[in-house]
Amino acid sequence: MPLEMVRHDITKMIVDAIVNAANTALSMGGGVCGAIFQAAGARELQQACDQIGGCQTGEAVITDGFNLDAKYIIHTPGPVWEGGTRQEDALLMACYLNSLELAKNHQCESIAFPLISTGIYGYPKEQALQIAVSAISSFLLNHDMLVYLVVFDKRSFGLTKKLFSSINEYIDEHYVDDAEILFNRNRQGPFILEERQEVDIHQQDLFQEAEYSLVELLDRLNESFSDRLLRFIDEKGLTDVETYKRANIDRRLFSKIRNEADYTPKKKTAVAFAIALQLSLAETNELLEAAGYTLTRSSKFDVIIEFFVQQANYNIHEINGALFAFDQPILGA
Incomplete structure (x- = not known):
């Protein structure tokens, strides 16, 4: 990168x-x-x-x-x-x-x-x-x-102490480790129903935020990551060069993604493009979905990314500083 x-x-x-x-x-x-x-x-x-x-x-x-x-x-x-x-x-x-x-x-x-x-x-x-x-x-x-x-x-x-503390608090509040996930999966009765309801509500919110028609949603199910990325670039009014520079991505890799419709990037690369394009949380997950990924609460990397997107802080180098401080992969390629 x-x-x-x-x-x-x-x-x-x-x-x-x-x-x-x-x-x-x-x-x-x-x-x-x-x-x-x-x-x-x-x-x-x-x-x-x-x-x-x-x-x-x-x-x-x-x-x-x-x-x-x-x-x-x-x-x-x-x-x-x-x-x-x-x-x-x-x-x-x-x-x-x-x-x-x-x-x-x-x-x-x-x-x-x-x-x-x-x-x-x-x-x-x-x-x-x-x-x-x-x-x-x-x-x-x-x-x-x-x-x-x-x-x-x-x-x-x-990394500033204030930022480090804020991220640490956010992780404490939102990060769910694998053991807790397994425990939740093994629970019975109304708890599972409650969790499923929360998931359904969250998914509904994502669709409402995106404000897409059913036809548009069905069309986009078949988009490759490359297609979805290029669509977002056009929607945000950016050039290719502006996008890969902001994403901390090498020009040669961007060219490969652009020209090979079946190419699947690493998750950190896909997230880097989401940051470069200043996507909302819903849009970020939409872009990641095209590459087979999503943001989860069981990954500190994902929780840190969510923190910055929620704060509308799209400074990729500041984000990388935070990821580095928490021993997570940094964005780019």
């Missing part, structure tokens, strides 16, 4: 370029910088950096990857956090954009970033993540590249 968040050691990423959160002297430091120097070969990398001579905050320079799997190392000095009064946000944004532009100019098809400035430079992780995602997303609107945000663990990843 165009933007993916992973827990990994950035020095072991198999990509065209990795990004070093450098200092302005381009000398070997600690943290991510020190790990990259050690993995690449400290002496050779320092010689290459010395030949460049330095780099200003927010700018980016490039060297060979030496002993790394990555062909290149892009070095960008991030800003030191001073309370947000010294244009730290603009400088951090520039780190990402200049690194991506440099990667593009060297024909890189993939690149891996750390969360720049969030170590000893003290940049708040939540704000740093928002800037990283904003910069990368704006670049990907006009360019094709596979971009990774690499962190060591979930604690390194800045």
Whole structure:
């Protein structure tokens, strides 16, 4: 997928370029910088950096990857956090954009970033993540590249406490584990009737919300996922490019879905399109149904998606941040 968040050691990423959160002297430091120097070969990398001579905050320079799997190392000095009064946000944004532009100019098809400035430079992780995602997303609107945000663990990843708590509460209220489902299935008498009635009412609500005629509903039963997706794209007034970019989907996969009527995408891919199209809960289930899926209360992934759709929050990267924090697959392909 165009933007993916992973827990990994950035020095072991198999990509065209990795990004070093450098200092302005381009000398070997600690943290991510020190790990990259050690993995690449400290002496050779320092010689290459010395030949460049330095780099200003927010700018980016490039060297060979030496002993790394990555062909290149892009070095960008991030800003030191001073309370947000010294244009730290603009400088951090520039780190990402200049690194991506440099990667593009060297024909890189993939690149891996750390969360720049969030170590000893003290940049708040939540704000740093928002800037990283904003910069990368704006670049990907006009360019094709596979971009990774690499962190060591979930604690390194800045999801706001308020959002995390809200999602956690929603999961507690709505998630039903397999054991409870099995128990409910084995119950007898009026309880089963009550549950069936609730299901019937829910299905009736979905049809009423969609406001389709019987003829339209029957016609749509035979739609493939591709047909249903393209219909929604037309109904929402979007272009194909806008749709797959918003869905965090690779152009080649979208082309395959568009041209192969019998192709069935993964569930997370189908959900990504629903988010990109800003579908309601009923419309989301309608799209998923064409691929043989549905949202259920027995899946934390599904409950998190339901939470965001109910909130009318269709920011796919924020949703992916939440999914990542709860150890769920992220949206895209």
